[in-house]
Amino acid sequence: MQGITQEMNFSETTFVYSSITKKCVRKVRIFTPGREIPFAGHPTLGTAFVLRNQGIIQADENRAFLELGIGPIEVKFCENDHVQMYQPIPQFLEVFKDKELIAKVLRVAPTDISDKWPMQFISTGFPYLIIPITSLATIQKIHLNAELLVESLTDFPAQDLVILSPETIHRDSHAHVRMFAPSAGVLEDPATGSAAGPIAAYLEANKILFNHKKGSKIILEQGYELNRPSKLIAECLFQNRDFAEIIVGGRVRLTAEGCFFL
Numbered sequence: 001m002q003g004i005t006q007e008m009n010f011s012e013t014t015f016v017y018s019s020i021t022k023k024c025v026r027k028v029r030i031f032t033p034g035r036e037i038p039f040a041g042h043p044t045l046g047t048a049f050v051l052r053n054q055g056i057i058q059a060d061e062n063r064a065f066l067e068l069g070i071g072p073i074e075v076k077f078c079e080n081d082h083v084q085m086y087q088p089i090p091q092f093l094e095v096f097k098d099k100e101l102i103a104k105v106l107r108v109a110p111t112d113i114s115d116k117w118p119m120q121f122i123s124t125g126f127p128y129l130i131i132p133i134t135s136l137a138t139i140q141k142i143h144l145n146a147e148l149l150v151e152s153l154t155d156f157p158a159q160d161l162v163i164l165s166p167e168t169i170h171r172d173s174h175a176h177v178r179m180f181a182p183s184a185g186v187l188e189d190p191a192t193g194s195a196a197g198p199i200a201a202y203l204e205a206n207k208i209l210f211n212h213k214k215g216s217k218i219i220l221e222q223g224y225e226l227n228r229p230s231k232l233i234a235e236c237l238f239q240n241r242d243f244a245e246i247i248v249g250g251r252v253r254l255t256a257e258g259c260f261f262l
Helices: 003-009 041-053 098-106 136-141 146-152 193-204
Strands: 013-017 024-031 063-068 071-081 082-087 093-098 120-123 127-131 161-165 175-181 186-191 218-222 230-239 241-253
Touching: 003 013, 013 041, 024 041, 024 127, 041 063, 041 071, 041 082, 041 193, 041 241, 071 098, 071 136, 071 241, 093 127, 120 146, 120 193, 127 193, 136 175, 175 193, 193 218, 193 230, 193 241
Parallel strands: 024 063, 127 161, 175 218
Antiparallel strands: 013 024, 063 071, 071 082, 082 241, 093 120, 120 127, 161 175, 175 186, 218 230, 230 241
């Protein structure tokens, strides 16, 4: 499986098995070119779409559960090409305070990292260190020092880095995003569904967005620096004042079918 993933060289490749969990239609294992990971967003949505396209999930079933490394994850089919997933309640982990170090990792000035909001590890199944950047121009010019990133965060909850700015290319977007995961064999990802949940939680918790109603949809733009633009839609659910699950979704398209000869 790791060899096939390296040959494909996508950010993630999934492998589907029968599930031993009663409510789950299938078990899914997810690999990056570097290693197996317990959870990722885009391969979950894409795999659900393929399972429905193949008739494993019936066309009249609007919801299904997939067994992932972190446990059962619910997916919802809103339209033929629009799929959503329910990510776990966000965990707000430790705050990272070494701005000088992160500036060296991103090859920017320390003043390019915003003082308005914290640098913090957040997880909705997979942890990321979220870094707020002052402007769109700055986030576009970032050139990652991948080796320093991996070395610097070895003893922390994650080595995967999300950088964001509330300044965007499109007027209907809420944040411009880049994600780097060199430790997993993904230098930069054009679209990161597993990061969309933590990003949405971060934006809501720190009240970063203007003219935004709490719990309404958050549109994230990503991948523009790679010429692979993407659009992710996240929505934080609340129980009273506390975070509940987070819905992350987007449109899926079947692009190819084929066979491996091993």
